[in-house]
Amino acid sequence: MRARVALVLVSHSERLAQGTVELAQQMAPQVLLLAAGGMTDGGLGTSYDRVFDAVSQGLAAADGVVVLADLGSAILTVESVLEVLSDDAERVVLADAPFVEGSVAAAVTAHGGGTVAEVLESAEHAGSTFAVRNGGLGDGSAPAGETARDVVVSDPDACERTVVVRNPLGLHARPAAVLARLIAGFDAKVTVNGVNGASVLELMKLGATGGQGLVLSATGPQAREAVAAVADAIEGGFGEV
Numbered sequence: 694m695r696a697r698v699a700l701v702l703v704s705h706s707e708r709l710a711q712g713t714v715e716l717a718q719q720m721a722p723q724v725l726l727l728a729a730g731g732m733t734d735g736g737l738g739t740s741y742d743r744v745f746d747a748v749s750q751g752l753a754a755a756d757g758v759v760v761l762a763d764l765g766s767a768i769l770t771v772e773s774v775l776e777v778l779s780d781d782a783e784r785v786v787l788a789d790a791p792f793v794e795g796s797v798a799a800a801v802t803a804h805g806g807g808t809v810a811e812v813l814e815s816a817e818h819a820g821s822t823f824a825v826r827n828g829g830l831g832d833g834s835a836p837a838g839e840t841a842r843d844v845v846v847s848d849p850d851a852c853e854r855t856v857v858v859r860n861p862l863g864l865h866a867r868p869a870a871v872l873a874r875l876i877a878g879f880d881a882k883v884t885v886n887g888v889n890g891a892s893v894l895e896l897m898k899l900g901a902t903g904g905q906g907l908v909l910s911a912t913g914p915q916a917r918e919a920v921a922a923v924a925d926a927i928e929g930g931f932g933e934v
Contacts, residue, residue: 698803698812699725699751702796703744703762703771707731713796720870720893721800725754739770748774748785757809758785759799761816763792784809790816794894801870801893805877819894852916854909856924860933861903868931869896875922881913883923890923 700717704710710730718726729747732738739762751758760775762768771787778785786809788795795816802815860868873893876883883890885907886899901907907927911920 695755696721696724696803696806697756698807698809699727699755699758700796700799700803700812701727701729701744701747701751701758701760702792703739703747703760703767704728704730704792705737705739705764705767707735709763709792713793716793717796717800720797720866721804721874724800724803725751726796726800727751739767741770741773744770745774745777748778752778752781752784756784757812759803759809759812759816760785760787761790761792761796761799762787786813788813788816789820791820794819797866797870798892798894801873802877802891805874805891807877815892818892850914850916851910851912852920853911854920854924856907856909856927858901858903858905858907859928859930862933863902863905864896864899866893866897868926868933869893871931872896872923872926875926876919879911879913879915879919879922881911881915881919883909883911883916883919885909885923 702710702713704713707730710728714726714728727747727750729740729743732740733742748758748760760771762771768787775785775787788799798819799812799816803812807815858864870893873891873896876890885896888895888899890896909920909923
């Protein structure tokens with residue numbers, strides 16, 4: 694089933710827009726991603742007609758559209774299109790987000806069934822994920838090779854478990870997207886080594902490799918179910934073992 698929010702990616706470069714669509718599509722195959730890059734003559738720039746057509750296509754196929762743009766004049770082009778589509782102002786929004794990272798984060802959230810507001814928030818949060826996050830015991834990570842265990846915590850709706858990454862390549866882009874989409878389906882807030890488990894970018898920033906222990910923590914009505922599902926996915930090796 695196709696996600697209810699479509700994404701339009703606007704770039705000065707046709708190849709950059711298409712490449713970003715290809716990248717995000719690998720992690721969010723059920724999301725409609727539309728590239729609107731370059732001029733109609735193949736040159737660099739942004740075409741009003743291409744942006745308008747892409748946004749219109751997205752609105753026709755989905756409940757809403759989130760637009761991402763790469764540089765200043767692309768943003769101006771998008772804003773011009775949105776002025777014409779003012780009757781759909783609640784259904785189409787422009788994200789203030791990094792182009793590639795924001796597109797990937799937004800696509801994964803949309804794949805999980807996110808609303809326009811949730812997809813927009815995910816895209817814009819991507820701009821805050823650039824700080825280096827060092828692994829190790831000091832940040833809540835578990836020792837490499839430690840076996841899975843459940844931990845009793847004081848909150849009756851909370852659950853914590855330690856698991857070991859089984860696939861040799863660790864939490865690279867595809868497994869991180871799998872986990873983020875999985876977590877989005879539960880009524881629970883899940884963290885992995887202290888970062889938001891529903892954020893594909895934060896999971897990737899962990900740099901977790903094969904054999905590393907991860908601490909899963911969750912709160913909410915489906916905390917235990919979420920932790921169990923995430924643990925199964927990680928220990929199953931994402932089909933890479």
